[in-house]
Amino acid sequence: MGNTLAIAKKELRIYFTTATSYVLLTAFAAITAYFFVVLVGAYAAQTTQFMGMQAQQMLERMNFNDQVILPLFFNIYVFFLILLPMVTMRLIAEEKRTKTMQLLMTTPVRPIEIVLGKYIAASTLIFVMLAITMVYPLILQIYGASTGDAAPIDWATVLCGYLGMFLLGAAVIAFGLFASSVTDSQIVAVLVSFAVLILFWMIGWAGYGQQGFVADLTANLSLINHLESFTRGILKVSDLVYYVSVIALGLFLTHRAVEAERWN
Amino acid sequence: MIEVRELTKRYRDLVAVDRVSFNVTKGEIVGFLGLNGAGKSTTMKVVTGYIPATTGTAKVAGFDVFEEPMEVKRRIGYLPEIVPIYPDLTVTEYLDFVASIKGVAKKAKKGEIERVLEKAQLKDVRERLTGNLSKGFQQRCGIAQALLGNPPVLILDEPTSGLDPQQQRNVRELIQALAAEHTIMLSTHNLAEVEQICKRAIIIHRGKLAADDLVQNLISRYKTPERTPNFYEVFDTMLNDLDRQATPAANTAVRAA
Ligand SMILES: Nc1ncnc2c1ncn2[C@@H]1O[C@H](COP(=O)(O)OP(=O)(O)O)[C@@H](O)[C@H]1O
Ligand SMILES: [Mg+2]
Numbered sequence: 001m002g003n004t005l006a007i008a009k010k011e012l013r014i015y016f017t018t019a020t021s022y023v024l025l026t027a028f029a030a031i032t033a034y035f036f037v038v039l040v041g042a043y044a045a046q047t048t049q050f051m052g053m054q055a056q057q058m059l060e061r062m063n064f065n066d067q068v069i070l071p072l073f074f075n076i077y078v079f080f081l082i083l084l085p086m087v088t089m090r091l092i093a094e095e096k097r098t099k100t101m102q103l104l105m106t107t108p109v110r111p112i113e114i115v116l117g118k119y120i121a122a123s124t125l126i127f128v129m130l131a132i133t134m135v136y137p138l139i140l141q142i143y144g145a146s147t148g149d150a151a152p153i154d155w156a157t158v159l160c161g162y163l164g165m166f167l168l169g170a171a172v173i174a175f176g177l178f179a180s181s182v183t184d185s186q187i188v189a190v191l192v193s194f195a196v197l198i199l200f201w202m203i204g205w206a207g208y209g210q211q212g213f214v215a216d217l218t219a220n221l222s223l224i225n226h227l228e229s230f231t232r233g234i235l236k237v238s239d240l241v242y243y244v245s246v247i248a249l250g251l252f253l254t255h256r257a258v259e260a261e262r263w264n
Numbered sequence: 265m266i267e268v269r270e271l272t273k274r275y276r277d278l279v280a281v282d283r284v285s286f287n288v289t290k291g292e293i294v295g296f297l298g299l300n301g302a303g304k305s306t307t308m309k310v311v312t313g314y315i316p317a318t319t320g321t322a323k324v325a326g327f328d329v330f331e332e333p334m335e336v337k338r339r340i341g342y343l344p345e346i347v348p349i350y351p352d353l354t355v356t357e358y359l360d361f362v363a364s365i366k367g368v369a370k371k372a373k374k375g376e377i378e379r380v381l382e383k384a385q386l387k388d389v390r391e392r393l394t395g396n397l398s399k400g401f402q403q404r405c406g407i408a409q410a411l412l413g414n415p416p417v418l419i420l421d422e423p424t425s426g427l428d429p430q431q432q433r434n435v436r437e438l439i440q441a442l443a444a445e446h447t448i449m450l451s452t453h454n455l456a457e458v459e460q461i462c463k464r465a466i467i468i469h470r471g472k473l474a475a476d477d478l479v480q481n482l483i484s485r486y487k488t489p490e491r492t493p494n495f496y497e498v499f500d501t502m503l504n505d506l507d508r509q510a511t512p513a514a515n516t517a518v519r520a521a
Contacts, residue, residue, distance in 0.1 A: 002364065002367070003364070003365050003367075006361060006364035006365050007365070009361075009364075010350070010353070010361045013352075013353065013357060014350065014352045014353070017352050017353075018352050098346075098348070098349075098350075098351075099344060099346040099348055100348040100349070100350060102309075102314055102342075102344045102346075102348055103342075103344065103348035103362070103409070104365070105313075105314050106312045106313060106314050106337055106340065106342045106344075107337055107362070107365045107366050108334045108337045108338050108365075108366065108367055109365045262314060262315050262316065263315075263316065
């Protein structure tokens with residue numbers, strides 16, 4: 001446990017002393033902020049329009065969750081996923097390239113501790129990435145409350161959505177870590193993670209128009225399909241099991257790769 | 265302290281180390297000599313538990329490297345040939361990290377880091393990024409790292425390579441100062457260095473043990489009534505003799521299938 005935390009601490013230190021994490025966080029914050037502003041603008045425009053039309057029924061149906069947060073989630077997770085391979089590319093590949101792996105492997109640290117330590121660090125970074133975007137629902141909450149709406153936001157749904165996005169990210173970085181463990185090149189690591197990510201992102205599409213087994217299989221393998229219920233505030237065991245299994249598989253493969261390192 | 269028996273390491277079809285055996289007793293400081301590619305680093309990697317031997321055994325402080333790797337790793341300070349530093353960490357951050365993974369107790373850590381900073385003369389650069397240090401200072405970081413936790417055995421792979429003569433002398437003096445408390449095995453191809461700081465030399469050539477004796481004995485082996493050769497000449501003559509004995513066929517036998 002101590003070793004795992006020491007490795008996690010070292011990785012976090014490197015994340016936050018080099019430009020990587022700042023670039024990632026800034027890019028992510030800037031892009032999502034842009035979409036937030038656009039979505040809020042659209043919401044305001046629509047409200048004004050309905051008010052002009054005196055469409056009371058329509059106005060009553062307007063709410064932040066459906067009109068702003070749900071589409072915002074879509075933008076957040078897309079850019080989140082695109083940035084994730086960069087979170088993990090360095091983690092093991094760089095230790096191999098610079099031969100610091102020799103140091104890790106000749107101190108009393110077990111490979112599993114190396115893998116978990118690095119995974120914890122990457123998970124922390126993606127947690128921070130997502131946490132930053134929490135300001136958007138918070139802004140809506142504060143604004144809504146100031147206009148006299150007691151509960152402008154359904155926070156249970158919002159938090160459920162965030163849990164889903166975190167699990168999605170955690171699954172992707174588990175495979176990103178694996179990609180980083182099979183090469184000593186960060187570029188190769190990032191390309192491999194992109195390839196795997198895109199494959200499991202798009203696999204759901206392969207099932208469109210299909211029926212029965214193929215449709216079920218592709219839908220169930222798809223990284224994104226399992227996010228949908230979360231964003232609507234529904235926690236399904238099957239979705240949890242999916243993400244946890246992907247994480248476990250990614251970490252298992254990474255562990256194997258780190259162990260095998262010495263046997264070449 | 266270190267017992268190597270019939271150690272063979274094969275990389276695919278290349279035999280890098282071929283049935284090498286030697287002992288290093290407690291408190292000794294032994295020079296491990298050989299040309300580039302002789303198999304020095306490979307032997308050290310096996311002894312430190314980084315890579316497994318193909319056949320044969322290595323023991324450190326009585327523990328088999330393969331059977332009880334953790335016990336061995338706890339007792340060794342290792343400076344790999346390529347100094348394992350993280351360029352984005354400062355010297356203190358780096359040592360703090362290595363102390364943690366070496367299992368130095370939290371309370372003792374601070375004092376331990378101060379101790380090795382002092383030993384390796386790194387105090388003036390303690391807050392600098394290791395990546396920005398000169399080669400000489402990076403090498404000292406590597407040595408400082410090996411000293412953390414005060415392991416009884418030090419394995420130093422070419423601790424003075426790539427340094428200017430001044431830095432080499434500093435590192436040499438540092439190693440000599442460490443000899444009192446540690447069993448040290450260091451590889452080098454600087455023969456003057458061995459003459460100065462090691463009593464005993466183990467020489468390997470093309471993966472095979474070529475000699476294992478006190479430096480003075482090795483020199484007297486080649487002494488003639490007219491003159492005493494220096495260690496460099498001894499080394500040269502010894503390897504030439506070995507190459508002459510080995511027929512061309514024997515040379516290729518090193519690359520056994
Ligand atoms: N990982 C490896 N894969 C294949 N061959 C290697 C590897 N490491 C070393 N070798 C080869 O093994 C031989 C011994 O290398 P090494 O132990 O590094 O020698 P030295 O340290 O004495 O210079 C060399 O011929 C080298 O090319
Ligand atoms: Mg070497």
